[in-house]
Amino acid sequence: NNNLGEKRVLLLPPVNKNWQSDAYSWGYWSLSPLPYALSTARVISRWHGLTNEETALIDRLYGSIKENNESPFLQFAEKLNIGYLLLREDVLTDSTWSSSERPESYKKAIESFEKVSKVKKFGEWEFYKISTNVNSEVYTTSEVNIAPDRYVTLANSFFDEGHSVGSTVLKLYPEFESFKTKLMQVYDCLSCPLEKKFNLQSSPEVEILPNSILYAFKEDQEQKLLATQKDSRSKMGDYLGLVLRRSAEQQRMVDLQIKEKYLLENAVTIRTYLGEIYSLLEVTPDKTNDFELANMVLEYLSPAERVFSDRVVRSDFKAASNKLIDETLGVVWEIERIKEFFTPLLSNIEQWATRKVYKVVFPEDGKYNIFFPTTSMPKAIDGSIILPDSVQLKIDNQTKTLEVEKAQENWMVTRVEEKQGSGEYTLHFPDLPNLLTIESSGLEKFSFGETACFKGKIANFDPRRAYEIKIWKQDRLRPVKIIFSDDEFTYSERHGFLQGEDSFEVPATAEGVYARYLFFPSVSAKIISLYICSDNAELPPVDKIEAKEFFSPPVIGINGSYESKVSPSISYFRDNPTSYTVEISGANKDSYVLVFNEKFNPSWQLLGQNEYGKFLSLGDHFTVDGYANGWLISDPNIKKFKIEYAPQSVFYKAGAFSAVSVLAAISWLVFTFVRSRNKNGN
Structure with missing residues (x-):
């Protein structure tokens, strides 16, 4: 059923690590986990759909269970939004290439955990609940948003001057209970995601390729998506998403040795989309030092660049036609031209290892205390903590160095008095030692x-x-x-x-x-x-x-000017892997932010049901916590929403149309055959 709320379900034991397959002693085998096929619950394990960071967290989570260590298990479960465990005792464990680990050790460990309790048994499957997941809330001074506490930062750039994103994270940092304050803000690290992007990300999986007869439907809906009226950044996001998807298709076609004409046509289209991205960036103001824009562009273009750069160095590339060679090199060239817009940020990527830049927001005139924990700082070879050499605050192109004081145990603080507005808060560290x-x-x-x-x-x-x-x-x-x-x-x-x-x-x-x-x-x-x-x-x-x-230390700002509010009630139903129905009650404020806990992609769209029952597209799509999707809901009268992934909904429509066409063709053939026989009989 779908009574699990927004929590994920962790599979035990994990799927086969090498083949990422799901195999059972009674004969079932698939690359798609069986629980995923049987239920709309959000099942998670160690498989190819995860990012490198998620995979690392999943491995650490499984490791904590095997070590029978409940404390880190609960921490990693919270980070991954896991609220339930599904133990399968009928998995294949015969030491063959597709087998899983034995479930006995996992069962023994989780049944010894105080915060894990068995809910139900389904044959040889046992379902457990983690009982420590407690929600706190995230607020802004204008009461814009309320969300679970794992979203400790929101896309601050989305909010107007005078708005501030904050979180009641006293659960995470109980030492702050001694402060007489009602507001705690967790600031976004702007440079940290840029530093991570130096690692090239993997391409998405694709099934329908340009040589397929169904690809025409995909292209048709792709053009409809691009024809939709949007602001320039959203339009850029659409082009970036399509470049990433088509690059994955290019790699897949190379691997399958598809005819060159499809490779050439796809490369030409990708190069065209890159040209559109370049044109949009040309007229974008203040782009050269825009961390968030640079992060978005690199998130999508890095995998695409890797696909085409790797193709160039392959020995068989010389055997390709001159046209394909020219277009392939053209794609790499266009990506390099786009990256040149962000030269100040990318020319010396190493600087972000020792220079951590945060966006800070001051919702009103007054005094602010900005904290950072020493426990998250890097260590020297002798084990001592490496503190920042200096801390600076930049507002309206004016930079000042702040005095750093020791607060309470394991915390440092800088104190400022500022007018309403925003700025950049930078921690400057010395060069880190080679460990x-x-x-x-x-x-x-x-x-x-x-x-x-x-x-x-x-x-x-x-x-x-x-x-x-x-x-x-x-x-x-x-x-x-x-x-x-x-x-x-x-x-x-x-x-x-x-x-x-x-x-x-x-x-x-x-x-x-x-x-x-x-x-x-x-x-x-x-x-x-x-x-x-x-x-x-x-x-x-x-x-x-x-x-x-x-490292990426948290930076927390505190003042005492905010009263907490009551959360609205939120329920949702997962229609399919790329479509959700959401209902919200009790949102009586003028506006709030709806957060969708999936990796940000501009192709996710939010539809709101109007008074006539029709679902209309809502804009204002932005990144939450550097990862998830968020939308500003400015009409509190909208109670029902749909969240859909545009490219996939296009595929479903194309598939449905194709199926109807096939049935119609079969019906016509049957009718023609029967009529022919009747004539012959007569």
């Missing part, structure tokens, strides 16, 4: 033979922290692989080959340029060793390697 020490080198055993590796350790390793690995490697001929292996964990009882909890292939780089990887350890990690390995008995051709902390 990696190479301890030894030698031959390591793999299933394909022995290879030479360097072995290193990260100083003061902490599984709760993330680490940025930088590798300089100019040799383009010899492959290099990095493996993160826990010295205190036995990866297999059956063999002693070198394994790890994470690994990545190091690409060749130009002189002075490095490859980069973000390592998010599992919660159960103890002592992580880095193995830098070649593919033969010679040590890997690495010029230089570093490991530094990757």
Whole structure:
């Protein structure tokens, strides 16, 4: 049923890690998890649909269960919005290529957790509820929005002057209860997402390709989407989304060796859309230092750039026609032209590792205390905390350095008195130390033979922290692989080959340029060793390697000028994976923000039901918490909404039309056949 609210359901044990398949002892096997097919509940496990960050969190969540450690389990469950567990005791566990882990250890662990209780049993499936998920609320000074507390930041740039996004996060930071205050604001880090974008994201999965007869319906609806009247940023978002989708189709067609004419036509279209994006950016004011716009553009263009750049360096690319080669290079060229708009932000991407920029909003004239925790700061090799060298506040192109004081334990504070408005709050850190020490080198055993590796350790390793690995490697001929292996964990009882909890292939780089990887350890990690390995008995051709902390400290502002309000009642029904019906009651304010907890995509659209029962599109779509979708609802009389993913709804319509066409054709053939037989009989 769909009585689970907005909470996700975690599958236990997780799906097969290598093949991401769901297999059962009674014969079922699929790449689509069975519970997902049987229910509209939001089921989650370790599969290809997740981002790298979500996958890292999922792995840490599963690790905390296996370690029987309830505290981090509850923390990660809250971050991933998981409220329920589904334990399946009939999964395939026969050690074949598609089998899962054994469910017994997971069952023993969760039944020992105080905050987990069994709700129901369905044959060999058992359903559990996590009872610690308590909602607090997010507010603005104009009472615009109310949302669950995991959305601790909203898209501040959306609000007019005088509006402030805040959160009652006393549950997260109980030490603030001693302050006589009614408002706590958690500020957006503008530079942190930009720093993460240096890692190229993966492309979405696609099924209907340009060589399919159904693709015409897809193209028709694509043009209808582009013909819709929207503001320039929303229009840009549509083009970016289509470039990403078509780039994924391009990669899929290359893999399947589809005819070149489809590759050429698709590349031409992508290049056209990139030209439209360039034109929109040309007339966009103040774009060169717009962190949020840069983040949006890189989010979609980075995977597209990787698809076409990788195609160029493939050995078979030279065999393509001159037209296809020209269009492929043209796509890469257009992406580079677009990125040049953000040169001040992208020319020195390393600066954001030590320069954290936040958008702060002052809802009214007055005094403000701006806090940041020392526990989230990076550590030196000796384990000491590295504090910022300076803290600056920039308002109306005027920058001033603030005095930093120690507040209560583990917290620092800066005190300001400002007029109503907004500005940039920047933490400047010294260069971070290289925490990696190479301890030894030698031959390591793999299933394909022995290879030479360097072995290193990260100083003061902490599984709760993330680490940025930088590798300089100019040799383009010899492959290099990095493996993160826990010295205190036995990866297999059956063999002693070198394994790890994470690994990545190091690409060749130009002189002075490095490859980069973000390592998010599992919660159960103890002592992580880095193995830098070649593919033969010679040590890997690495010029230089570093490991530094990757961090994003929260910044919290406090004053005492706000009274909390009562939340409205929200219910929803998942019609299908790309369509939801939402009903809201008790929203008596002039306006509020509706938050949809799925990765932001401009193609998600919100429809509101008017007084005549017709659903009309609502605009004002923006990013919430740097991840989710949000819409400003300015009419409190709208009680019922639909959230739909435009490209997918187009596909459903096309599919329905195709099905009707096929049935009509079959009916006509049957009718013609019967009439012919009747004539012959006569």
